[in-house]
Amino acid sequence: MSNGARIRRKGLAATAGLAILGLTAACSSGDATSDSSADAGSGSGEDVVLEFAQWWEPELPDGMLRGLMDQFEEENPGITVELLSGPYASTKEQVVAGAASGTMSDVVGLDGAWVSDFVNQGAIADLSALMTDAGYDESQLAAQVQLNGATYEIPVVNFAYMLFTNDAILADAGVDVPSTRSEFVDAAEAVTTDDVSGWILPLSLEAPNGVQNDVMSWVWASGGSMLADGQPDLTNEAVTSATEYIKELNDAGVIAPGAATLKEQDKVEEFTNGRVAMMISSLAHINTIRESNADLEFTISAVPAEDGYSGERGTPYASWGIGVAENSEHKAEAWKLIDFLMSESANAELADAANAFPGNSTAVPEFVNNDEIFQEAFDVWQAGYPANEFVGLPVAEQLMREYGEQLQRVLAGEIEVSEALENAQAAWMDEF
């Protein structure tokens, strides 16, 4: 045999060896998976490992969520919780991919905007049934996200969106914190200079949640709605009035420049740096503002309502929601984890760490009593009602984007408000 042939044989043998090794490894890992599944089975007395995918852990103080999980594990021997944590965007991609492939984690952190799509996919479980099976008292829940009469998501903590005003800038201009739309436009005009804008409106199409938090909040604050019988109703008087009001603010030159590409973080930065006098933002940003600019004094109040409106004001909110995967083999154990997180003490502890309002109606976080600003915010929250009509809508983010695109056309002077709302209404109807 020649050297060439010998080398070829050795090469082939090596390749074949690698292939066999790979196959063996694959088979071994397959066995390992099966074993692990068997171990994790919810059968009698065997340990259950719950996967809990969420974006909360990175946003909480180090070790806080793990500490709660340790407490849960102590109270529920035989159940172990494995936290799968990541930023919001990557968690969303992970959950969407899991929903598509049927490999969603047992317990998942949910945004209300995703719920409808996951329900249509059959990816998340009916929590009403789980609550009934567990004999759970629903009255302690502040809110539930329901579709077709069944609960699919429970808001664990809520981040309310309110009006933040820069005390120094308003005082220099001699204006008070506005509570009506006309007061707001007057205040915005009074404070606007070459270096300071009265208000900031983030309308980036990459993250179009500005439509929910900064635009529709004007509608909800006056008791209005963008829906009628669960269907889009963007051409109604409330939405038209709010959209025209935003155009009025734009025409008055009080909106910070660059609105079409600004994101939520830009909004907070501009307010923190004192370049914007007023913004509608989440209470979750209070600590961020304080850390970035400790000298900044600001006030929190309800989003201004239409002149003459005296009814209850809707307060926009975003939630850290929770749900159970339909593909989970441990739904009962998953519900136990939700039950624990929604319990009065654990929920208050979590809300306290997140600077959010609790999802348990009886829980009161400590920060409400210790911090004047949060006390004010809590009072506003209690005086109004939580309002976020995007929760539970199909392709909610796309709906925001479609409305945002039309609003951008209005602000660019390309079309009138009525035409924009008709276009948005037609686009929304297509999505529904």
Add this chain to the structure above:
Amino acid sequence: MTATLTPEVKEEHRPEEPPSSRVRLRRLWDRLTPYGFLSPTLVLLIILMVTPIVMVIGYSLMDRVITAPESNFVGFENYMQVLTDPAFANAVGNTIYFAGISVVAHFVLGIAFALMLNSPILGHKTKAIFRTVYILPWLFTIAIVAVLWRMLLSPNGIVNYLVETLGFSAGSVEWLSDPSLALPAVTFINIWSGYPFFMVSLLAGLQGISRDLYEAATIDRAGPIKQFLHVTIPQLKPIIISMALLDFIWTTQQFALIWMTTGGGPIDRTEMVSTYTYKLAFSTYDFSVASAAAVVVLVLSMVLAFFYVRHQKSRD
């Protein structure tokens, strides 16, 4: 060689007898050996390229894939939806503008800087400094590029400060938010981040051109411009064509830069085929139509890739 000669010798002695089973096995072994070496690559190609492409093509012919438990074959319905969508036509137009201007500008800047760095006028140290400075944009990841230029072009950014200070504008310019400026602005950012690739490749090409050609051109009384047009460009032509085709393919697929600077806005002024497809998939969860849009992009890219491969073959 021994392995193939041995049976032939046997056939000469005993031509009527068929080769023994051992010889047949050895022949088979020799034939399979190349495939054994290729198999790891083939397996990877099948898993990482062929399977996803085939799956996406399959998805594009079905309705409600991924999001619904059952989906049905709908033929070319999704393609019709994409191709008749005015938003897709707008995205194609924007993509052609973005990629076309970028490739031309990459070439012009790349050749200009490469000629400068190849010039005997500059000393070695000066060249090293310029080489480092010019190549910097290429070292940044696209996320850094996007964040950097968002800050530079912000209404309160340094670019507006300069524009106002130098008296070019009375107020701040909304580079990325103004519907009439956004597309040129993102194209400029892409030009800035991509020209070093051209520059480095053309510089390598310039350094490979024989000095004899320039000496001969000088004897023929060709000035610098004629030397550039009749010596440099023809010598660089294979590199220029390859680079231009590759750059065009890559630029048409640019997603991260657009998404992180404008998100396809304001309105739809910077919507590209990539952002259009992404929104279909991850915003409306319409993976069927998104797959059809992706297949259309794949076909267009393959047309360009065909010209690239043909050009490479003609070079060989």
